[in-house]
Structure formats: structure tokens, C-alpha cells
Amino acid sequence: MKQRVPCEFFLIRYVPDVVKGEFANIGVLAREAGSAEGAMVRFTRDWSRVRCMDADADIGLLESLEAEIAARLAAGTANALDLKKGIKPVMQVLEDTLSNSVQISEMKASLAESLPAELEQLMRMYVEPLKVKAERRKSGRAAIAGAMRTEFERAGVWGMMRKRVAASLYTRAGDPTKIDCGYRAALETAPAGGIIRMFQAVSLEGDVEAAKGLAYSAPQLREGVERVEGATLDLTAVVEPLREVSNAEDEATERYRFGVDAMERQAIRVVTLSDLARVAETARVELRV
Template sequence: MPERIQCEFFLIRYVPDVVKGEFTNIGVLLREAGPSSGRDESAVVRFTRDWSRVRCMDADADIGLLEALEGEIAERLRHSATDGKPVMQVLEDTLSNSLQITEARAALAESIPAELEQLMKMYVEPLKVKAERRRTGRAAITAAMRNEFERAGVWGLMRKRIAASLYTRPGDPMKIDCGYRAELQRATAGGIIRMFQAVSLEGDVESAKGLAFSAPQLREGVQRVEDARLELTAVVEPLRSVSSAEDEAMERYRFGVEAMEQQEIRVVTVSDLARVAETARVELRV
């Protein structure tokens, strides 16, 4: 039997009202235990993907900000491994007033990834009900995107909920789901930034039209701000998901795809995500 790894973990809690003291666990930080050396190469963090309990406690909770915080913590932990900053100081610097972290608790792990998964099930994720609702539309696409990028080990290296206003104009409400700067073997002038947006074509095509409308400004803005070429990818459902519907639904689907492709937006389906994630893994040198 392989020797288990001595670990310690911390629960990250959402506390909408510190006076009431009510909270719900939203994440876990796990690291190997041992004499403190000021370096935390093993530290990993994961937040929940199901924000239903947070929404029940606080209908006005900024879920996008909480999701982005996971990536920010992970990025700071990576830097702490090289600059010697203790993990607890990283968390104290990063967490907002509505988030708290528990004291360390001990754990014995077969592996860090397996233990993190188990802790998430035990302390964070809500119990699954038998009649669980199947995710559809954009929610299903975004979940599939995250799953594949996580499987490839690159999700933590990607930017999340990228504000289009950084590249277009102030007040633009659009957020691009995720993206990264590609590390190419043959570096092009300024490089390439790849961005990915989940676009559901099951119901209507307004989101496709909106992305197509914004694409030229995004492309110009990325060139100006980042000195890089933008490759914008829309991830959609496969056509077969609407093939049994009425002809009008299929026509809307084709219209949405064509509208985006006319603006040089690369369109892929969820079936292509494994290949897309593998490309990201190579380009980010994971």
C-alpha cells in the first residue's frame, strides 16, 4: 500500500453578513504539511461550481467575482512558491471582507488531486438529489469548457470573465468566459491571445449576434492594448442537439454560426473541446 501524504486543508467560506455569522463553504485550499519553509509549491485551491447555496443566502452575490477569485488565489499561490510568501499571507491579502478561511485541519491523502476532490464532496458541494436537473444551454457549454480545460491542467492558468470594456469602450457589459496568451514555438509579432465564449444556439441567436457585433472592436482593442492578435472562439452545441426540432430552430442555428464566422470568429462544438484543451496545454507548456 503506497504511503499516504500528510496534508492540511483550509475551508473558504462565504459570509454575506458578518453580524449574523451565517456562512456556506465555497472552496478548499489543500497543501502538503510539514516544517514551514516559506514555500508552498503543493498548495492547490478549488471553488464550487454550484453556487445555488450562495444565491439562497445572498440573492445579490457577485458570482462572477467569486469565480474570478479562485483564479486570482491560484495565481498568487504560484508566485508564493518562488518569492517565499507564506500561503496564509497570500490568502489574507486576497480574500475580501465577505470571505473567511478556517484554521488548518489535518488529512492523509493518496494524492493531492484525489484528496482535493474528496474534500470538495465532503465539505463544499451540495448533496445531489436523485432528480437532478440536467444543465442545458449556455450553462451546459460553460461546464463542459471548464471540465476539459481542468482535465488538461490549464484552467488555473487562464484568465476568466475577461471584461470586453478593457478593449472596446467603457461601459461595455460583455464578459468573455476565458482566455490565455499562447506561448508559440515560432513567436509571431506580439503573439496570439485566444479567447473562448460559450454561445448557446438552442433558444435564440441574440448572444451570437452580440458576439459577432463586438468581434471587430475586440480584435482591434487586443491589438492596441496587448500588442497581440486575437483569435476569438465561440463554443456551441452540436447541430444534432437541435436536429430533431422544427426547421426554424435549425435555421436559427445555422444563422448564428454564419453570423459569427462572417466576423472571423472560430466556431467549435462541445465535441471539439478536448482537442481545444490539448492545444491550450501545449501552448501553455503544462
């Protein structure tokens, strides 16, 4: 039997009214007990409970906090002996804006098969809303983005990747596009300047507007990456398998094929959910994990 790993974790809470003390758990920060490396953070993607408690909650700011904490952890600025103390500067930076509405619980201990698996379990136990039996299967872009994150976490590279990359950094001011994640590949045989790989979840279930939008942005994004980063852009769209969209030669199938063709015409690599394990393994190798 595989030996279980001792872990320690903190719950990250949104407290809209400090006097009342009511809160909603919005994330988990975890690491292997006593380890100076490998700490992981994850926030919810379902902000419905926060909005119910505070209709004016700044969800964008709360989402940015996850990236800020992850960056601190990746940069090694978190204290090796006291994880909570290590991210305290992050909380202080946002204290004025958040008015103490984000708090961290006391440390708790657990035993896990692995840290990524434990993080998922803790999110289900403490953070994510209870799912009712009649709930529809999670689908669309949210399901694809979740599957991407899971595979990259399993490969141990999620914390090393850039998230929600603003296309406006490379195209023009006002471009609202955000690319889900990406990284600079460490390749000895890469072209001059190297390769930056970016990944975007694109659902072809229902309509193909997201595919058309990504295809439209790709040439400017590619030129901008070369200009700003001095690197070649390798852009990948992750989509559902055709069988999940349609079982017959009907209008849905035609839309799916149109979306794939529109992206491939702009040199966007298109892969399905079944390819994610291979994509994540490539990232592990290229990031030398």
C-alpha cells in the same frame, strides 16, 4: 494499482453573521501535501445558498475573490510551507469590504488519484448543493463553461489562464461582455506580437442572441487586442453539438446553423464540446506545461 496522492485542502466559507456563526461553503483551496507548486482553487457557480442566507450578498465581489486567489497562487506569492498563510494577504485586502464574512477552515487531509479529480470531488462533497434525482440535465451555457474549465484543468493550464476578460479593455467603456478565459500562446512561429487565444462558451439551445452578440463584438475586440496587446486575437466559441439541440431539420436546427454562421463570418472559430480535449491539449503545448 495507481498510487494515491496525499493532498491537503481548506474550505472557503461565507459567514454573513459572524456572531451567529452560520456559514455556507463557497470554495475549496487544495494542493498536493508539502508541494510548493500546483495549488488550485475553485469557487461555486451556484450562489443560491449564499443568497438564501444573505439576500444582499455581493456575489460579484465573491466571484472576484476566486480570481484574486488564483492569481496569487500563479504568481508564486503563496507560502510554500503554509498555504493558508500564503493567501492571508488576499483576505486582508478585502477584509474591510467583506467585514470578515469570508473565512478559511482549518487544513484537512485527503488521498486522491490526482489533484484536479480531488478538487471536483471536494466541491461535490462540501460545496455544491445536493442534487435531487428529478433534476434536469445541466445544459446551456453553464454546462459548456463547466466542461471548458474541466478540460483545461485536466491539461494543467487553467491556473495559467486569464478568466472573465473584460471586453471593455479592448473595445469601449461600458461594454458588458466578459470573455470566459484566454492566454497568450508561446509560439516561435507566431506573427509579430504573438497570438492571444480567447474562449467563450456560447449556447445555441433556445436562441442565438449570445452568438449574435459575440459576432457583433468580435471586430472591435480583435482591433482592440492588436492595439492594446500588440497581438493577434484568435477567438474561439465553444457550442453544443447539433445533436444535443435538435434531431431533425426543424426551426432549432436552422437557429443553430444561423448562430454558427454568424460567428464564423466574423472569423470566430467554432468548436463543439467533443473538441475540448484537443483544444486543451493545444493550450498545454502552447503554455509549455
